[in-house]
Amino acid sequence: ASGDEKELRAPICCILGHVDAGKTKLLDCIRGTHVQEREAGGITQQIGATYLPAENIRDRTSLKAETAIKVPGLLVIDTPGHESFSKMRSRGLSMCDVAVVVVDIMKGLEKQTVESLHLLRRHNVSFIVALNKVDRLYGWKECTNAPIVEALKKQSDDVKREYKWRLTKVVTDFKENGFNTAPYYENNKKKKVVNIVPTSAESGEGVPDLLLLLVRWLPDIITDKLAYDDTVECTVLEVNEHKDLGTTVDVVLINGVLRQGDQVIVCTKQGPVTTIIRDLLTPHPMKELKAKGAYKHHKEVRAAQGVKIVARGLQYAMAGTSLIVVKPGDDLRQAEAAAMQE
Numbered sequence: 328a329s330g331d332e333k334e335l336r337a338p339i340c341c342i343l344g345h346v347d348a349g350k351t352k353l354l355d356c357i358r359g360t361h362v363q364e365r366e367a368g369g370i371t372q373q374i375g376a377t378y379l380p381a382e383n384i385r386d387r388t389s390l391k392a393e394t395a396i397k398v399p400g401l402l403v404i405d406t407p408g409h410e411s412f413s414k415m416r417s418r419g420l421s422m423c424d425v426a427v428v429v430v431d432i433m434k435g436l437e438k439q440t441v442e443s444l445h446l447l448r449r450h451n452v453s454f455i456v457a458l459n460k461v462d463r464l465y466g467w468k469e470c471t472n473a474p475i476v477e478a479l480k481k482q483s484d485d486v487k488r489e490y491k492w493r494l495t496k497v498v499t500d501f502k503e504n505g506f507n508t509a510p511y512y513e514n515n516k517k518k519k520v521v522n523i524v525p526t527s528a529e530s531g532e533g534v535p536d537l538l539l540l541l542v543r544w545l546p547d548i549i550t551d552k553l554a555y556d557d558t559v560e561c562t563v564l565e566v567n568e569h570k571d572l573g574t575t576v577d578v579v580l581i582n583g584v585l586r587q588g589d590q591v592i593v594c595t596k597q598g599p600v601t602t603i604i605r606d607l608l609t610p611h612p613m614k615e616l617k618a619k620g621a622y623k624h625h626k627e628v629r630a631a632q633g634v635k636i637v638a639r640g641l642q643y644a645m646a647g648t649s650l651i652v653v654k655p656g657d658d659l660r661q662a663e664a665a666a667m668q669e
């Protein structure tokens with residue numbers, strides 16, 4: 328890379344959509360995990376965060392080794408689709424650079440799909456549509472992890488017909504909600520017309536296409552948003568009691584670096600709490616931050632990343648608020664006041 332090219336951080340991608348459209352399952356398919364099967368009632372109830380390194384993404388696509396990926400990876404934020412969690416959806420969206428709206432091809436646009444579209448418009452966030460569950464089309468011939476055009480070619484005329492009319496219906500419904508959409512393989516106005524990627528989270532068709540769009544097409548259209556910046560931007564997801572670590576707080580580090588020993592401020596209902604970061608943990612790549620698995624310890628963590636912070640006094644930190652790093656020379660009182668003002 329030439330010296331004057333700006334360093335890009337990992338884009339943060341929020342997964343949105345109606346309950347049971349297949350958001351978590353799609354992530355499981357990408358990660359090779361089984362998070363969805365273990366969720367109570369099959370319902371996501373918390374925001375999740377998963378780091379996908381560029382090299383793992385490359386493995387899932389047809390990208391040749393010599394083809395550069397401009398971003399170090401992708402940080403994916405899973406959100407709940409159940410109607411009662413609209414606060415978490417807007418929280419997820421407020422920290423992201425791009426979104427994937429998952430639509431069940433058998434159901435078309437549903438209530439929380441439309442709610443997501445309103446949010447996306449309000450925040451002016453670019454998105455891709457994953458038209459999921461194509462394997463449910465009657466008579467679908469499975470082509471595990473195949474690019475979607477290849478998989479569609481292998482289908483019978485009946486399947487192709489059903490696909491075509493369901494797709495047309497979805498495009499019409501998007502139009503009624505004010506968005507022009509097109510299947511990405513026919514879309515030659517990718518910047519203006521929203522891409523639809525047919526997928527199956529069950530057998531993986533279209534998943535390489537979705538990943539490819541996210542790492543190849545996306546960074547070009549939102550380069551400015553992805554410029555790495557030293558100023559820490561960090562949002563609290565949730566507080567956890569860990570049997571060995573004590574109280575920990577899961578955060579999404581949107582920009583900047585967190586270091587062990589950093590003095591940080593979190594917001595609580597009782598006011599600001601200032602504390603020192605004792606440890607920084609991340610799940611292993613391709614693993615969900617909120618899943619109770621093994622963690623890696625770090626002296627410092629660079630954005631974008633989902634991080635578990637170990638420190639005293641975090642138990643009342645409020646989800647959705649910013650975690651502030653106190654820099655040397657900062658006036659602590661002022662920093663605390665600023666933290667609470669948000």
Ligand code: GTP
Nearest residue numbers: 346347348349350351352370371408460527528529
């Ligand atoms: P919430 O987080 O609760 O909003 O749901 P979600 O959008 O994360 O959907 P989830 O991943 O929980 O999937 C819902 C159900 O649909 C599960 O039973 C999945 O196994 C199933 N499912 C998801 N994607 C597909 C798919 O592509 N094909 C088929 N056949 N089933 C799918």
Ligand code: NA
Nearest residue numbers: 347369370371
């Ligand atoms: Na679900």
Ligand code: MG
Nearest residue numbers: 350351370371
């Ligand atoms: Mg889910």
